[in-house]
Amino acid sequence: MDAIFLQILNGLDKGAAYALIALGLTLVFGTLGIVNFAHGALFMLGAFCAVSLNKLMTLSTKVEDTSVTLFKAYKEQPYLEIWFPDMGHTLIEYSVPLSILLAIPVMILVGIAMERGLIKHFYKRAHADQILVTFGLAIVIQEVIKAYFGANPIPQTAPEILSGSADIGSWLGLGQNVVYPWWRIVYLLFSGVVIFGVFAFLQFTTYGMVVRAGMRDRETVGLLGINIERRFTLVFALATIVAGLAGVMYTPVLPPDYHMGMDFLVLSFVVVVVGGMGSLGGAVLAGFLLGIIQSFASMTEVKAVLPGIDQIVIYLVAVVILLVLPRGLMGRAGVMDD
Amino acid sequence: MKNGTMNDLTRFAIFAGVVLAMPLWLEPLGANYPDLLQKFAIYGIFAIGFNILFGLTGYLSFGHAAFLGIGSYAAVWSFKLFTMNAIPAVIFGVLFAGLLAYVIGFLSLRRTGIYFSILTLAFAQMSYNLAYSVLTPITNGETGLQLSQQDPRIIDSLFVEAGAGLPSTNLFGMKMSGYPGFYFCAVMLIICFFISMRIFRSPFGLMLKGIKSNQNRMNYTGLNTRPYALTAFVISGMYAGLAGSLLAVTDPLAGAERMQWTASGEVVLMTILGGVGTLVGPMIGAGLIKYFENIFSAFNNNVLADIFSFLPDSVSEVVVSVLGLFVGSGWHLTLGLLFMVVVIFLPGGIMEGIDRVISKFRSSRQPVADNKTVSSQNQPGE
Amino acid sequence: MEKLVLHLDNIQKNFGGLSALKDVNLQVEEGTTHAIIGPNGAGKSTLLNVCVGRLKPDMGKVTFDGHELTGRKPHEIAQIGVARVFQTPEIFPELSLLENVMIPAFSKRDGAFRLNGYQQLSAQGELRAEAEHILEDVGLQELMHHIAGSLSRGDKRRLELAMCLILRPRLLLLDEPTAGMSRHDTNRTIDLLKQIKSRGMTKIIIEHDMHVVFSLADRVSVLARGQIIAGGTPEEVREDPKVKEAYLGGAH
Numbered sequence: 018m019d020a021i022f023l024q025i026l027n028g029l030d031k032g033a034a035y036a037l038i039a040l041g042l043t044l045v046f047g048t049l050g051i052v053n054f055a056h057g058a059l060f061m062l063g064a065f066c067a068v069s070l071n072k073l074m075t076l077s078t079k080v081e082d083t084s085v086t087l088f089k090a091y092k093e094q095p096y097l098e099i100w101f102p103d104m105g106h107t108l109i110e111y112s113v114p115l116s117i118l119l120a121i122p123v124m125i126l127v128g129i130a131m132e133r134g135l136i137k138h139f140y141k142r143a144h145a146d147q148i149l150v151t152f153g154l155a156i157v158i159q160e161v162i163k164a165y166f167g168a169n170p171i172p173q174t175a176p177e178i179l180s181g182s183a184d185i186g187s188w189l190g191l192g193q194n195v196v197y198p199w200w201r202i203v204y205l206l207f208s209g210v211v212i213f214g215v216f217a218f219l220q221f222t223t224y225g226m227v228v229r230a231g232m233r234d235r236e237t238v239g240l241l242g243i244n245i246e247r248r249f250t251l252v253f254a255l256a257t258i259v260a261g262l263a264g265v266m267y268t269p270v271l272p273p274d275y276h277m278g279m280d281f282l283v284l285s286f287v288v289v290v291v292g293g294m295g296s297l298g299g300a301v302l303a304g305f306l307l308g309i310i311q312s313f314a315s316m317t318e319v320k321a322v323l324p325g326i327d328q329i330v331i332y333l334v335a336v337v338i339l340l341v342l343p344r345g346l347m348g349r350a351g352v353m354d355d
Numbered sequence: 356m357k358n359g360t361m362n363d364l365t366r367f368a369i370f371a372g373v374v375l376a377m378p379l380w381l382e383p384l385g386a387n388y389p390d391l392l393q394k395f396a397i398y399g400i401f402a403i404g405f406n407i408l409f410g411l412t413g414y415l416s417f418g419h420a421a422f423l424g425i426g427s428y429a430a431v432w433s434f435k436l437f438t439m440n441a442i443p444a445v446i447f448g449v450l451f452a453g454l455l456a457y458v459i460g461f462l463s464l465r466r467t468g469i470y471f472s473i474l475t476l477a478f479a480q481m482s483y484n485l486a487y488s489v490l491t492p493i494t495n496g497e498t499g500l501q502l503s504q505q506d507p508r509i510i511d512s513l514f515v516e517a518g519a520g521l522p523s524t525n526l527f528g529m530k531m532s533g534y535p536g537f538y539f540c541a542v543m544l545i546i547c548f549f550i551s552m553r554i555f556r557s558p559f560g561l562m563l564k565g566i567k568s569n570q571n572r573m574n575y576t577g578l579n580t581r582p583y584a585l586t587a588f589v590i591s592g593m594y595a596g597l598a599g600s601l602l603a604v605t606d607p608l609a610g611a612e613r614m615q616w617t618a619s620g621e622v623v624l625m626t627i628l629g630g631v632g633t634l635v636g637p638m639i640g641a642g643l644i645k646y647f648e649n650i651f652s653a654f655n656n657n658v659l660a661d662i663f664s665f666l667p668d669s670v671s672e673v674v675v676s677v678l679g680l681f682v683g684s685g686w687h688l689t690l691g692l693l694f695m696v697v698v699i700f701l702p703g704g705i706m707e708g709i710d711r712v713i714s715k716f717r718s719s720r721q722p723v724a725d726n727k728t729v730s731s732q733n734q735p736g737e
Numbered sequence: 738m739e740k741l742v743l744h745l746d747n748i749q750k751n752f753g754g755l756s757a758l759k760d761v762n763l764q765v766e767e768g769t770t771h772a773i774i775g776p777n778g779a780g781k782s783t784l785l786n787v788c789v790g791r792l793k794p795d796m797g798k799v800t801f802d803g804h805e806l807t808g809r810k811p812h813e814i815a816q817i818g819v820a821r822v823f824q825t826p827e828i829f830p831e832l833s834l835l836e837n838v839m840i841p842a843f844s845k846r847d848g849a850f851r852l853n854g855y856q857q858l859s860a861q862g863e864l865r866a867e868a869e870h871i872l873e874d875v876g877l878q879e880l881m882h883h884i885a886g887s888l889s890r891g892d893k894r895r896l897e898l899a900m901c902l903i904l905r906p907r908l909l910l911l912d913e914p915t916a917g918m919s920r921h922d923t924n925r926t927i928d929l930l931k932q933i934k935s936r937g938m939t940k941i942i943i944e945h946d947m948h949v950v951f952s953l954a955d956r957v958s959v960l961a962r963g964q965i966i967a968g969g970t971p972e973e974v975r976e977d978p979k980v981k982e983a984y985l986g987g988a989h
Contacts, residue, residue: 052469144468144469146698148469148472149694149698150698150699153691153692153693153694154691156694157688157691157692157695159691160685160687160691164685164688283480287473294469294470324489325484325485325488325489328481328487328488329480329485332477332481332484336462336474336481339470339473339474343466343470553855556857557854557855557857558843558853558856559853560858561832561840562843565840567831568830568832569829571827572829572900575789575811575815575820575823576815576820576844576900577812577815577845577904578815578844578850579812580812583850586854
């Protein structure tokens with residue numbers, strides 16, 4: 018019982034990352050009709066926003082180390098700590114959550130530049146062309162990041178008070194060994210807020226209403242004289258922000274490296290397709306579902322019975338779902354039927 | 356179906372001549388060493404086969420690397436169990452790839468469009484992950500499958516005493532490294548090209564083009580599209596298996612990374628770069644990518660600094676540091692940019708570019724109206 | 738009296754809560770041309786979709802010459818000898834006109850699937866001659882090597898008609914074959930369809946243009962709100978007050 022509960026919890030945080038990436042992917046696909054293979058790279062860019070901010074904040078200079086009294090010693094100290102002795106330290110400690118403030122404008126700019134500069138020209142091209150050009154872009158982004166940040170993962174730390182684990186087991190009257198890292202709880206809550214935010218935006222604003230109408234029937238909305246183009250740009254930027262924020266917040270869980278985007282992209286695409294292309298609810302549902310299934314498959318008890326199942330379970334589930342349900346879990350008729 | 360200027364036999368003869376003479380005409384480009392020439396031929400086969408599926412039927416598979424990988428594994432096992440002769444290895448490679456392609460194709464072809472692409476991707480990733488983990492007894496996991504002194508080699512052991520050191524692959528006694536290896540691959544490539552050409556010009560090929568163009572109409576015309584598409588899928592899988600087994604023939608080891616989805620992406624790029632649905636385009640695309648990969652990854656900042664040493668120091672430093680991003684380990688950046696440039700500016704690939712140049716050249720000499728009929732007679736298959 | 742070759746028995750089809758076809762019964766005599774008319778949204782195209790297997794009816798069955806068509810796949814129905822011209826032409830836009838007609842020619846000769854990868858197209862003289870002949874019939878032989886996608890809308894319809902004719906179907910379904918055509922082209926198509934009539938092919942035609950209906954049809958059925966409300970010879974239908982009310986009345 019405890020083990021099952023723990024596996025569900027473990028699956029949730031990975032599932033949340035899948036869900037957030039898949040949400041943007043399917044939003045872009047549903048409204049713009051674009052299959053964006055560079056979406057994983059956006060997730061990775063978000064993560065590197067956190068890395069950059071941390072680097073920026075910890076820009077250091079040599080100062081005399083006063084703790085050493087025998088001889089003149091020097092140590093590296095961040096400028097921030099020199100300028101604001103107390104504040105500075107706290108700021109650095111909170112660099113990951115603070116990166117959100119950096120990531121939002123950066124991701125908006127990236128999103129707008131990408132949509133206006135590239136994606137716009139591919140609205141009427143075949144899906145295969147879209148896949149290929151965004152795949153190329155993903156490689157470019159990835160390689161540029163690699164050139165500047167190197168190939169090795171760069172660990173990021175969560176703020177100190179969130180670095181331990183919550184003893185969820187004792188709260189809920191379960192066993193002693195059900196512990197769950199605080200940061201993952203934060204990540205889950207954060208994902209919930211973002212997912213809720215996106216849905217609320219689409220559900221309760223007129224802007225969102227137009228976008229939803231566009232997902233149903235783009236032509237008609239265009240005929241109504243609504244400037245779809247500008248909204249497309251915004252939808253794309255929104256998807257970019259969601260991917261970026263997912264990336265920022267995921268850095269303490271998984272040290273970012275240049276190919277994390279590709280790793281997540283392939284799985285996120287599977288998630289989108291399983292959820293049903295163009296279905297937002299489907300993407301979120303499938304994201305959590307596959308995350309949890311994957312986490313169960315990595316249990317030693319399961320692996321003992323079905324060796325290697327943890328390696329393939331997501332793909333296996335995807336194949337089965339696609340063969341049984343042609344349009345995924347929640348796909349609508351008419352989307353990508355041909 | 357007719358180009359007017361060239362019939363298929365001449366086209367084939369020219370192709371064969373050009374391929375066999377590669378060591379000669381690639382010399383000035385510094386690409387005439389056997390390792391690279393073998394790669395040209397092998398990836399040419401891979402791309403030509405991929406094109407039979409993608410170019411003719413329009414089904415974009417993102418999982419063809421799985422067939423390349425299984426071809427390599429089957430070939431190495433043939434070396435280990437039976438004989439170092441290349442022929443059985445190639446036959447096993449093609450056979451197993453064909454079987455796997457039949458299973459994957461049978462399931463994936465139930466869906467079209469992006470669903471098909473994702474299904475093939477999922478199957479290939481499963482194969483890759485399995486090759487890395489559970490199937491280690493067969494694939495030797497991360498290390499990769501290699502020859503060893505203890506291998507039984509049943510057939511070989513009947514004829515010759517096992518010598519000291521690892522035996523090398525051969526074709527009835529002829530060692531399959533260096534130029535003989537290249538010529539073996541080149542002959543395979545020429546055979547593959549011939550088959551591909553026959554398919555392009557056959558009623559079967561026309562049916563595949565029909566599937567790409569309008570699957571609905573095919574059905575309402577009384578044609579069952581699935582067996583046609585499945586046959587194309589299996590054929591292209593067998594081409595990939597052949598390419599994989601040749602990789603093992605020229606260098607007898609097989610690793611799981613050959614099955615990774617980036618390898619599938621690479622063959623897509625080769626095909627697109629050369630020209631989807633054209634006969635020789637994919638071969639050209641494969642050659643260019645392997646050539647540039649070789650050239651670019653060999654460069655490093657020191658080489659660049661040498662080249663630009665004629666510039667003033669400050670300028671040369673900037674040039675070198677910028678260009679340095681694109682060469683050596685940055686070769687992938689160049690590849691990504693190339694990908695984008697081709698899709699954006701030259702969707703028809705290099706073959707379309709050549710066509711455009713030729714038709715411009717012609718229209719400057721001929722009346723415009725005449726040129727129009729010529730270009731409309733040029734089928735996508737030319 | 739010729740034999741009845743096509744039977745539609747109690748066909749029902751609902752889309753969600755909307756019933757598109759309600760208990761439709763129809764019999765068509767062999768070798769005749771049967772027109773189905775009716776206002777927009779009456780369910781005419783749905784009826785054809787049920788016949789060719791694009792839609793599965795909720796109830797009822799379609800039989801053609803003893804073969805039950807309901808539940809069969811489109812390519813099986815086509816192999817039985819049912820061909821269809823669509824409202825928006827379904828052709829192979831990237832291929833040449835000749836290739837467009839060659840594909841159905843192979844379907845007629847080789848069936849639903851044949852692995853003929855080693856034969857060469859250039860060796861198919863007989864089929865090619867037949868294809869050129871059909872293109873000549875519809876007046877497109879001069880454009881033979883052009884790409885089908887570059888044709889005008891009217892020419893695309895004629896190409897699609899040629900693609901269906903080369904199948905030598907025993908039942909040809911035409912969904913507004915002259916829509917969007919000039920008067921001149923319409924008359925040419927009427928002549929062509931009259932010509933085929935003499936070859937003993939059964940035809941069902943959906944048409945808005947009364948000129949076409951009265952020139953071609955032996956019998957007419959009127960479909961309104963998913964039901965057949967009248968039927969008979971063109972003259973009888975023209976005089977039927979119910980029809981006038983449902984359709985002609987509104988149009989005149």
